[in-house]
Amino acid sequence: DVKVTQSSRYLVKRTGEKVFLECVQDMDHENMFWYRQDPGLGLRLIYFSYDVKMKEKGDIPEGYSVSREKKERFSLILESASTNQTSMYLCASSSGQGMEDTQYFGPGTRLTVL
């Protein structure tokens, strides 16, 4: 079974802090994704990576950056957290093989910025 793990289930940070969210997958997947989930807005793509050290902006990259130094690990960085970044953050991975490639999600990190 594919396993995607996220470093924290709950996180509370203060405005202006630098925040790191870590994601690890164990299936040697090429692609990794970061989404944020907000009520009434669904899942919105922040960034994705299709190879080590490669990244592409998603739909809402402002205020975020990412790092992928190893194939299995994809980090989301909030350089200076703000209250409007309070949200559920979901990491996903996929093999990148074929149209019917499935995204596998981690359990999410609920981030609160005070």
Added chain:
Amino acid sequence: QQQVKQSPQSLIVQKGGISIINCAYENTAFDYFPWYQQFPGKGPALLIAIRPDVSEKKEGRFTISFNKSAKQFSLHIMDSQPGDSATYFCAAKAGGWGYQKVTFGIGTKLQVIP
């Protein structure tokens, strides 16, 4: 701008009833349409998916109906059970190989009452 429009946002169905969730899209480049199911405290997981060359796909109590000309698709849950209570996301994917970005709807929170 919502590329995949999903309705309703919430749905309450009696046990044994039929749950219906509708989605519509504009981008004719979309050619794969997965549905994801998310239970509280968990990440979304693939439930069922369809290609546009098929008008219907059934897996157990779950059926996708697809209308290519109308650019609409829907999920039907027959004999709905309390265990089906979850948030459901329709999604669409364009392109073939590579990073395979998925565009999600806003989600439908389904509650099945006994």
